[in-house]
Each structure stands twice: as structure tokens, then as C-alpha cells.
Amino acid sequence: MQIKSKLLTLALLIGISFSVFSQGGAQYRVLVFSKTAGFRHQSIPEGVAAVKKLGQEQGFGVYVTEDANQFTDENLAKYDVVVLLSTTGTILNEAQKAAFQKYVQSGKGVVGIHSATDTEYEWPWYNKMIGAYFLAHPRQQTLRLQVKDKSHPSTWHLPDNWLWFDELYEFREINPAIKVLINADETTYEPAKPMGANHPMAWYHEFDGGRVFYTALGHVESAWKNEAFLQHVHGGIWYAAKGKLPK
Structure with a gap:
């Protein structure tokens, strides 16, 4: 029994050491924030687990919280990317908003x-930063996604026409400066409030000194087990961290 106990202790120590080493050698550090003050998506646990797994596989550190008190100048300075994972409603107070804004402005x-995009409706800076506000969605459906720009790491791997099942967002107050990556083909499904031929579903842009990537996909739990979608998310995180695009 003593030998087994010592072996177990040694194994735990090795595991802890490996965890510290792997985090210490991370390419960059990602803070996943999934606080909700409105509707709470069932897929949040799957999303958190999937991003953690991406970090393990792709060599970046992942830290997870729903505590808005982590949004201070000192704490945010530790991270290269903040992932807003299916957040909803008003999730930050004024001091936390100021810290987040400084974080983006720091590059x-x-x-x-x-x-x-269903978050912080009374904060104009956030609207321009994230790129749009949620307007409506129909019932979950399968549609044709048109991949408009394959020069971005989030879309390198995708087909021009991507058949996808999800909860399909429609938007208002779209920032005209966003660079659209994926468009929804409204002729292939039944929208709630049609947007027409220009219906963005994923985009990126440089904003106020920082880099922003957004995807409207990811409502359903099954999305977080789909390899193409996971590569899509990984490419967005990598861009936000590194800012590297082909010349």
C-alpha cells in the first residue's frame, strides 16, 4: 500500500509539473469569459471544454472565468486574447469596461x-468593437454558408460553400468597417428578419488599437465537436493573438 501511495504521489507531482511547464511555455495566453446576465446557452460547457482542448493541442494557455472582477488593468495585462464565449446582457460595470477598453487599446x-453580440447593448464602444448587435433568429436550420474570404486563418480550411446547422443570427447596427469572412445565403433557409444578400456570419477587423474576430456560429452543442468549426475558432484566436495575415 505504501508503494502504491508513493507511486500515486509521484504521478500527481509529475502531472502538476507538466501542467506548469506547458502553461509556462505557452505561445500566448487566452482568457475565456462566459458570464451571462440574460439567456444562458446550454453549449457553454462544451465551448469551454473545446477551447481548453484546443489550447492543449495547439500550445496556448487557456484560463476560464465568469468573474467580471477579473477585468482589471493588472489582470488583463496577463492575457493576449479575451474570448467572449456566448456572453449575454450587461456583464461589466463601469470600472471593468474601462479596463477592457484599455486592454484593447494596448494592442x-x-x-x-x-x-x-447579444451583450452590452448600452455601450456604444462595445457595439463598434464586436461589430454588430443581435437582432433576431429563426428556428434552428441548415443553410448554405458562403465563405467570402479564405485569406484569414479562421477560413483557410473551409469550402467555398459550407453546409451548416445552427441558430442563425440576424444583426443590427453593423459596423461598416468589419471585414466579412462568411455570409449566410438567405435563399437556403427561412430567416426571421431577412437581411438580404449581405448577411455576415463571421468577420474580423482592427479596432481601437486591437484585433477582433467574431463568429455567430456555435449555439448548438454539436458544433463544438465539429472539426471544421473548431479550426474556425482556433484560427480566430490565433489571429486575435498574433495579428498575422498573408501579405
Whole structure:
């Protein structure tokens, strides 16, 4: 029993050491923030687990919180990317908003996933930063996604026409400066409030000194087990962290 106990202790120590080493050698550090003050998506746990797994596989550190008190100048300075994972409603107070704004202005990255556009409706800076506000969605459907720009790391791997099932967002107050990556083909599904031929579903832009990537996909739990979608998210995180695009 003593031998087994010592072996177990040794194994735990090795595991802890490896964890510290792998985080210490991370290419960059990602803070996943999934606080909700409105609707809470069932897919959040799957999303958190998937981003953690991406970090393990792709060599970046992942830290997860729903505590808005982590949004201070000192704490945010530790991270290269903040991932807003299906956040909803008003999630930050005025001091936390100021810290987040400084973080972006310092040249850092933001990734918004799905309902990150259903967040902070009374903060104009956030609207321009994330790129749009949620307007409506129909029932979940399969549609044709048109990949408009394959020069971005989030879309390098995708087909020109991507058949996809999800909760399909429609938007208002779209920032005209965003660079659209993926468009929804409204002729292939039944929208709630049609946007017409220009219906963005994923985009990126440089904003106020930082880099922002957003994808409206990821409502359904199954999305977080789809390899093409996971590569899409990984490419967005990598862009937000590194800012590297082909010349």
C-alpha cells in the first residue's frame, strides 16, 4: 500500500509539473469569459471544454472565468486574447469596461462567439468593437454558408460553400468597417428578419488599437465537436493573438 501511495504521489507531482511547464511555455495566453446576465446557452460547457482542448493541442494557455472582477488593468495585462464565449446582457460595470477598453487599446485581441453580440447593448464602444448587435433568429436550420474570404486563418480550411446547422443570427447596427469572412445565403433557409444578400456570419477587423474576430456560429452543442468549426475558432484566436495575415 505504501508503494502504491508513493507511486500515486509521484504521478500527481509529475502531472502538476507538466501542467506548469506547458502553461509556462505557452505561445500566448487566452482568457475565456462566459458570464451571462440574460439567456444562458446550454453549449457553454462544451465551448469551454473545446477551447481548453484546443489550447492543449495547439500550445496556448487557456484560463476560464465568469468573474467580471477579473477585468482589471493588472489582470488583463496577463492575457493576449479575451474570448467572449456566448456572453449575454450587461456583464461589466463601469470600472471593468474601462479596463477592457484599455486592454484593447494596448494592442491585444478579442474573440466573440455567438451571443457575444447579444451583450452590452448600452455601450456604444462595445457595439463598434464586436461589430454588430443581435437582432433576431429563426428556428434552428441548415443553410448554405458562403465563405467570402479564405485569406484569414479562421477560413483557410473551409469550402467555398459550407453546409451548416445552427441558430442563425440576424444583426443590427453593423459596423461598416468589419471585414466579412462568411455570409449566410438567405435563399437556403427561412430567416426571421431577412437581411438580404449581405448577411455576415463571421468577420474580423482592427479596432481601437486591437484585433477582433467574431463568429455567430456555435449555439448548438454539436458544433463544438465539429472539426471544421473548431479550426474556425482556433484560427480566430490565433489571429486575435498574433495579428498575422498573408501579405
